Every structure is written in structure tokens, then in C-alpha cells.
Amino acid sequence: MPATQIAFFNHKGGVSKTTSAFNIGWKLAELGKRVMLVDCDSQCNLTGLVLEYSQEDEYPFEGKRDDIPKNIRDGLAPAFDARPVPLQAVELQPVPGQERLFVLPGHIGLSEYESTLAIAHELSSSLTALQNIPGSLRHLFNITAEANEIEYVIIDMSPSLGALNQNLLCCSDAFIIPMAPDFFSAMALRSLARILPTWKKWADKAASTDILAEADYPWLNNHPKYLGAIVQNYRRRARGDQEARPTRAYQKWFNALSEAKENVLLPKLEEIDYLLDKQVYADAGAKLTDFLMEIPDFNSLIAISQTFSKPVYALTDDELCSTGIVLDVQKNNVEGFNVLYEEGANKIINLI
Numbered sequence: 001m002p003a004t005q006i007a008f009f010n011h012k013g014g015v016s017k018t019t020s021a022f023n024i025g026w027k028l029a030e031l032g033k034r035v036m037l038v039d040c041d042s043q044c045n046l047t048g049l050v051l052e053y054s055q056e057d058e059y060p061f062e063g064k065r066d067d068i069p070k071n072i073r074d075g076l077a078p079a080f081d082a083r084p085v086p087l088q089a090v091e092l093q094p095v096p097g098q099e100r101l102f103v104l105p106g107h108i109g110l111s112e113y114e115s116t117l118a119i120a121h122e123l124s125s126s127l128t129a130l131q132n133i134p135g136s137l138r139h140l141f142n143i144t145a146e147a148n149e150i151e152y153v154i155i156d157m158s159p160s161l162g163a164l165n166q167n168l169l170c171c172s173d174a175f176i177i178p179m180a181p182d183f184f185s186a187m188a189l190r191s192l193a194r195i196l197p198t199w200k201k202w203a204d205k206a207a208s209t210d211i212l213a214e215a216d217y218p219w220l221n222n223h224p225k226y227l228g229a230i231v232q233n234y235r236r237r238a239r240g241d242q243e244a245r246p247t248r249a250y251q252k253w254f255n256a257l258s259e260a261k262e263n264v265l266l267p268k269l270e271e272i273d274y275l276l277d278k279q280v281y282a283d284a285g286a287k288l289t290d291f292l293m294e295i296p297d298f299n300s301l302i303a304i305s306q307t308f309s310k311p312v313y314a315l316t317d318d319e320l321c322s323t324g325i326v327l328d329v330q331k332n333n334v335e336g337f338n339v340l341y342e343e344g345a346n347k348i349i350n351l352i
Helices: 017-030 045-050 072-080 108-123 136-147 163-170 183-207 248-271 278-283 301-308 324-351
Strands: 004-008 035-039 093-095 098-104 152-156 174-179 225-232 293-295
Touching (some): 017 098, 017 152, 017 174, 017 225, 035 136, 045 098, 072 108, 108 163, 136 152, 163 183, 225 324, 278 324
Parallel strands (some): 035 098, 035 152, 225 293
């Protein structure tokens, strides 16, 4: 069975897409799934966060022209450079500390392919020289996943509305929208409600084009399904005996996000067939009226997790390096985040 590809996408920056992709990917692996994280942001934040290498030295995942590719740019090069050789599975990098988790490293040169992909999206139906480009990304991920017995492919995307993100989202099986509780995230949801129908119209047209259907790497129009939205980086407070909730200042933006999601985004996603059946969401414990996950601020744990290249919920007592009450508070927070991510990962598994 082919791996399921899940895109983490929001064209607003600073909403912890990379952290979400890494933390959820790790948790899926912890739950027994084989997971491939794909760094599709030319800033390579995911690669730098997860893999242990000195960023002062030469990039260790760079290869020569005819070598087995070690990064996403080199993996796609035969298609984008019109070489007469087939795409090869990329050599994945194992993530230290989690044996079922792997990374397909990013490359700053991936951004150089953006304009070529944009041209291919518009002209590949008439120029056979470009016909292999639109379907090459999903094909590369598929053959790499198959070679490594991967079950879930997690795509970390850049904050843009360019051709690369258009292709990545439209060829995925599902997508998740990370966001922050602020004015601009609510604005971004309204923007996505306008953009995604345009992208789907292009994907449908590409799928009906004979030249793309006959390509070595055919365009696969997957009608990706919305799994939910993740809200993170907020402060919460317990009031009396009640469960801790966002502070009043943040609750204002939670309400704004809910309004934009329910009244603007979801109706448009339903219109373009980007939603699962509502009963599927209910059965998975991920009702459309709710957020898929609500992740409060990591506070001091984020710096520790970055030091050890691990999710906050996977930190050990020794790695916390604290004592007394401070250690007790940190351990309690670690366990709280573990519960949140396990619940979220199980929702994703059930939705898929």
C-alpha cells in the first residue's frame, strides 16, 4: 500500500510548521509507524533541527551528479534538468533516538526550481519537454517511501503561495494547517479559502491533460483532504477547578480563528471536495468544529528540545538538567505535551 502523504501548510510564517511536522512525525513513529519527514522549505529548518551535523562545515547531504541523491534538490534534478535518466529514491537519513523516523534532507537550491515548475504548470500540456516535471515530486516521494517501507510521508512546506507549494499540496493525500492565535492567522484562513479553489481548478485541468497522463511521472490529482488545524504558541491559565484554557487575550483570537474556519474556510473546502465525510471526523474524535490540536507555549522546554534535537515530550529527566520544584514542573509539562501529541497523532491515524 502506498505511503500516505500529509502536507503541513500555511502561507503565513511563524506558525511552527516545522516544529509541528517534526513532533507529530516523531509521535507517529513512536506509535509504531514508519515515517519520512520531507524538508521542502529551502531554508532547510527541518533538516537543521533534526539531524546532527555542524552547520559550519560543508553540507553533508550534498552529492555528485551521478551519485545516489542525498537531498530533495538532487533527487528531482533529472526531471527538472531534462536528463535522460530516471529518478532514484533518495538516501534517507535516520533520526537519532527514533528508529522508525527518517528525513529526506532539504536543499537551498530547491528554490531554483520554483520558476521552472511554475512554467511547467502552465505549459506542460503543450510542451512535451516539460511533461515530467509536475508529477516528479510525488513520484520521488513515492519511490523513496517504497524503498524504505514508509507508511507516512510528512511534508514540511515553506510559507508561500508559489508553484512548489501548489504542487505539493495538490499531490498530497491530506493536509494540516498549523497556525497561531493572532489576527494574521485568521486572515490567512480567509486567504486560503480563496486560493485553494484556484489550485484545485489547476490540478483538475492537469489531471485531464493527455500529455501529463502519458508522462514518465504522471500527474496524480489526489483531492487532498483537510485533517484539521493546529493552534499553538499561546498561554493558558486554570480558573478555579476548571481545566486550563487560553488566557482571555488569546481566547479572543481562538474565537476569531474558529469563526474564520467554520464560516469561511470549511464551506469552501466542502465545495471543492477537500473534506472527508463529517462522520469520519466525529469517529476519529476530530470534529470539524474543534481544532485538531491545541498546543500551548513550550516555554523553557523548547530550547532544551532544540539542543537535543528531540520533541519536548521525549525529553528525559537527565536532559532537563533541573532539580527540585523546577524539575517537577518541567516533568509535569513534558507529560502534558506527551498526552496532547499522542491524542493528536491518534486522531490523524484514525482520520487516514
